[in-house]
Amino acid sequence: MFNNLTLGRSAQHKADLPVGVLFMVALAIAAACLFLTMALIDFGPAEQPLVTLVASHLEQSGVENPVTAVLLNFRSYDTLLEVAVLLIVALAVMPANSEQSKVRFISVLVPTERSFVLEAFLRWLLPAIVVTSGYLLWTGAALPGGAFQAGALLAGAGILLLLAGHHSFNFNASAARLLLVVGLAVFLLVGAAVILSSGIALAYPQAWAGILILVIEVAATLTIAAILVLLFCALQVEAPRANYEGLIKEERP
Amino acid sequence: MTGSELVIDLLLGCGTVVTAVLCLTAKDMFQAILLFISMGLLVTLAWVRLGAWDVAIAEAAIGAGLTGALLIATRRQLNC
Amino acid sequence: MTQAMLYAVFGIVLFGVGLFGALAIAHVMKKLLAINICGVGVFMVFIANASSGVAADYVPHAMVLTGIVVAVAGTAMALSLVVRINTLEQQEEDA
Numbered sequence: 001m002f003n004n005l006t007l008g009r010s011a012q013h014k015a016d017l018p019v020g021v022l023f024m025v026a027l028a029i030a031a032a033c034l035f036l037t038m039a040l041i042d043f044g045p046a047e048q049p050l051v052t053l054v055a056s057h058l059e060q061s062g063v064e065n066p067v068t069a070v071l072l073n074f075r076s077y078d079t080l081l082e083v084a085v086l087l088i089v090a091l092a093v094m095p096a097n098s099e100q101s102k103v104r105f106i107s108v109l110v111p112t113e114r115s116f117v118l119e120a121f122l123r124w125l126l127p128a129i130v131v132t133s134g135y136l137l138w139t140g141a142a143l144p145g146g147a148f149q150a151g152a153l154l155a156g157a158g159i160l161l162l163l164a165g166h167h168s169f170n171f172n173a174s175a176a177r178l179l180l181v182v183g184l185a186v187f188l189l190v191g192a193a194v195i196l197s198s199g200i201a202l203a204y205p206q207a208w209a210g211i212l213i214l215v216i217e218v219a220a221t222l223t224i225a226a227i228l229v230l231l232f233c234a235l236q237v238e239a240p241r242a243n244y245e246g247l248i249k250e251e252r253p
Numbered sequence: 254m255t256g257s258e259l260v261i262d263l264l265l266g267c268g269t270v271v272t273a274v275l276c277l278t279a280k281d282m283f284q285a286i287l288l289f290i291s292m293g294l295l296v297t298l299a300w301v302r303l304g305a306w307d308v309a310i311a312e313a314a315i316g317a318g319l320t321g322a323l324l325i326a327t328r329r330q331l332n333c
Numbered sequence: 334m335t336q337a338m339l340y341a342v343f344g345i346v347l348f349g350v351g352l353f354g355a356l357a358i359a360h361v362m363k364k365l366l367a368i369n370i371c372g373v374g375v376f377m378v379f380i381a382n383a384s385s386g387v388a389a390d391y392v393p394h395a396m397v398l399t400g401i402v403v404a405v406a407g408t409a410m411a412l413s414l415v416v417r418i419n420t421l422e423q424q425e426e427d428a
Contacts, residue, residue: 017357025356033349040341040378048386055388067307070395082399089406093413136310144306148402152314159322224402228319231409235326235416262336266343273347273370277354282362289366296373303340303384305394308376308401315405320369323405327362327412331419 062209064142071146072213076202080191083184083220090180090227093234097172105173111165118164129157137221141210147217151224158229162236171230180230183223187216262302269295286324293317337385344377361415365408372404 054066054074061069071079133153140146161167170176190212191202198205204212269292276288293316300309351374354367376397383393 017359022357026353029349029353029356033345036345036348037342040338040345048388048390050392051386051388051390054391065307066391067394067398070391071398075392075395078396078399082403085403086406089410092410144310146307146398148398149307149310149314152311152319156314156318156322159319228315228405231406231413232319232322232326235323235330235409235412237326237330258336259339262339266339269373270343270346270350273350273373276370277350277358277363277367282360285363285366289369292370292373296377299340299343299377300380302336303380304389305380305383305397308380308394308397311398311401315401316373320405320408323409323412324362324366327416330416331362 060206060209062204062206062211062213063140065140065144065146067144068140068146068213068217072216073204073209076191079220080184080187080202083187083223086224086227087180087184090230093231094171095234100170100172101174103170103173105170105175107168107170108166109168113165115164118160119166122160122164126157126161129153129160133157133221133225137217140217141214147220148224150217151221152228154221154225155228155232158225159232162229162233169229169233171226171233176226176230179222179226181223183216183220186219190216265295265299265302269299282328283325286321286328289324290317290321293320335385337381340381341378341385344374344379344381346374347371347377348374350374361418362412365411365415369404369408372400376400 054070057074058064058066058069061073063069063073133150136145136153137147137150138145140150158169162169171180190204194204194212195201197208272288272292272295276285276292279285279288293312297309297313297317300306300312348371351367351369351371355364355371358364358367379393379397383390
């Protein structure tokens with residue numbers, strides 16, 4: 001079952017699983033789902049001790065949005081480790097090329113084909129996205145929004161910029177590396193620094209909680225945006241020059 | 254829960270499941286990716302119905318938008 | 334049947350559809366789509382249960398937010414592995 005991984009066009013000539021096996025798998029999964037549904041109905045309305053806990057401690061958290069409070073104060077270890085996971089994935093997909101560390105982070109190039117609609121659209125869209133992302137970050141303290149949403153929006157802006165073809169990002173540049181780690185670094189530094197006042201890692205002093213959370217969120221937004229753009233860069237067809245070489249190689253046979 | 258609300262919830266839920274099934278049975282990879290993005294947007298509406306606004310914003314931006322971009326970029330590289 | 338129950342059942346169905354797809358489909362990228370659908374089902378059960386009480390429970394909301402970001406990171410990692418497998422296969426075919 002796990003050996004028949006196939007890619008692209010080669011998928012056709014490899015046979016799928018026999019119908020009997022598929023039927024058994026479907027039956028087993030249907031039974032499991034039925035059991036889960038029955039368990040859900042049996043379970044009934046659950047007691048939710050966390051609701052009152054969050055509500056009663058919200059004033060101490062430094063923010064008014066309960067989700068942001070949970071993410072960055074009550075369960076900040078989760079978020080810290082999540083930023084670490086993102087960094088690990090970024091390291092895994094990052095193109096390993098030490099020669100490129102001298103190249104600038106953002107370089108301007110001439111696109112092979114221009115899309116005038118996209119370019120004209122981006123002139124309006126990019127500033128709007130950056131402002132919206134800043135708004136989402138700021139408003140995350142009181143209303144829905146926060147670091148992840150803002151970072152994702154910024155990353156969307158970066159991907160659109162890449163697609164227009166006038167710029168390329170080099171994530172081996174030192175500025176880019178700084179962007180990739182700043183979120184985790186600031187998070188860890190703040191988490192360690194509050195030991196001085198409260199004695200526990202990541203337990204912010206109440207008076208400073210709001211501002212500390214905002215600092216962490218700004219850094220996390222930048223890192224999340226940079227890492228998401230890096231993921232797209234790593235998966236995208238290589239830069240125009242490399243692509244051209246690929247074309248020549250394909251024509252050879 | 255009033256009748257019209259129930260209809261909206263049922264439509265959203267069934268729509269999500271049907272889109273998921275269509276996504277997995279689609280012959281063309283590009284079609285499958287587009288259906289996956291549509292499913293993400295339907296799920297976003299479901300989060301709004303359930304009152305999870307933060308999750309809805311994140312799902313629209315990351316779950317539907319960025320995942321779709323990553324998938325399409327990979328598909329272009331694989332030519333499948 | 335309450336709204337929360339309805340969405341939880343749909344979440345379980347989505348989970349089942351995704352699980353079956355992940356096991357039965359041979360194409361790697363579709364497998365990934367199926368695993369993602371599986372994840373969406375899990376998130377839906379979480380959020381539905383969070384809204385079942387009198388007041389909304391925000392801890393599952395935060396966990397799902399974390400989950401969405403980790404899911405996209407995992408997908409990207411898997412996709413880069415797919416691209417790598419593809420390059421190696423092509424090199425093998427060329428040789």
